Amino acid sequence: MDTGTPILNPGEVAIIALGTIKQKPWVVDGEVRPRFVTTVGGSFDHRVVDGDVVSRFVADVASVLEEPALLLD
Template sequence: MANGTVTITNLGSYGMDTGTPILNPGEVGIVALGALKQKPWVVDGVVRPEFVTTVGASFDHRVVDGDVASRFTADIASVLEEPALLLD
């Protein structure tokens, strides 16, 4: 593959929860997904086991503002939490 804009990397395939993804030359960003693990999670005020993952990212601030990059990362997390958002 060549001439990409954003890379998605899966740290979870190695059992990792987080990392610091390094940009590939010529790209604007890289998004890293951690391992999917069952953890205690608060849902509607009740702690229960849920499968959760982490989402991290690095962006070239010469090209994209940090606010825009943060909102992009938050949008990815929202879609992972609720895939039906893609249908809206």
């Protein structure tokens, strides 16, 4: 599965889904290079979770996926 929209079940406030990791051409420093990429999707109950918090969480997830060594800090 390349991508999808995760659906919250009753009682849940957040869920994320990762798509298939594939190697694709990606622009890095102005040059096209092969990179492993994926999609990240999420659903959040905004009655419970503020959108700003979700935005920062997604940015943190992206940072860790780009640089897994950050988990060692």
